[in-house]
Amino acid sequence: MKILFSPSETKRSDVGDTKFSVENLIFGLNLREEFLSKYDDFIKSSSIDELSKFFGIKNLSDAQRFKFSYKSKTGLKAIKRYTGVAYDALKYQNLDQMAKNYIDENVLIFSNLYGVLRAKDIIPEYKFKQGASFLGLKPEIYYGRNLGKFLDEYLKEDEILDLRASFYEKFYSIKKPFITLKFIKDEKIVSHWAKFYRGAVLKEIAKANIKSLDEFQDLKVENLSIKEIKKQSNKTEITYKIR
Secondary structure, eight states: OEEEEOOOSOBOOOOOSEEOOGGGSTTTTTTTHHHHHHHHHHHHHSOHHHHHHHHTOSOHHHHHTTOSOGGGOEEEEHHHHBOSHHHHHHOGGGSOHHHHHHHHHHEEEEETTTEEEETTOEEOOOOOOTTOOBTTBOHHHHHHHHSHHHHHHHTTTSOEEEOOOGGGGGTOOOOSOEEEEEEEETTEEOSHHHHHHHHHHHHHHHHHTOOSHHHHHTOOOTTEEEEEEEEETTEEEEEEEEO
16 A cells, blocks of 8 residues: 655755765656756756745745755655654654654655655755746646656555645546545534644554555544545545544
8 A cells, every 4th residue: 555645845954964866766867857957957047036935935044055956965765854744743753663664665755846755765955835836837737747657657556545635636646546534623624634634644554554445444543533435436535533
């Protein structure tokens, strides 16, 4: 079973001690070559004021930190690089080695810059707001056009649990049966807290070493209970009630 996950706007600033190489990412350079080449050109040619607006950073000295080629950096595992609500709930650093290995091998994180990453892929710190574009390139369109053939082949033998936020569904449309989750509290759909519970669910999946969607549906998660299971086409949506 493979689990699709979202990135976060916030990222750990540790440089790491492993040299970053695009060729070592899932699917290598071919998938990303045009996008990253244009991104590199954009970063190098833009003024700090322009980058400040693109990154959404008011402090110009903070924006300066990101005016470097991605090619010259060191990095951390993607699962350690990203922070934010879902990653705080996951608490990867506190998991035992078996659970960490499970996440490293079975979680795919979608990224505005890199398209898709394995949790274990090494990436540098970077800044790229959700929904941003540069030089006429929108990541959700570029990767939405190019990811499909790679991921269809990569996932052909696996069941899929889709824990992505809706924006990242634009990067890859799942063609085989899959499960997705919805969270409600007081009969209302929650959005911010959905991030937290996606992370919490992923943590319990990793701890239990879940191998299939059938096993997942039997998994107990603290403060959650299944309210409804709805099937439509190839999607099964499980609605959890937050207690």
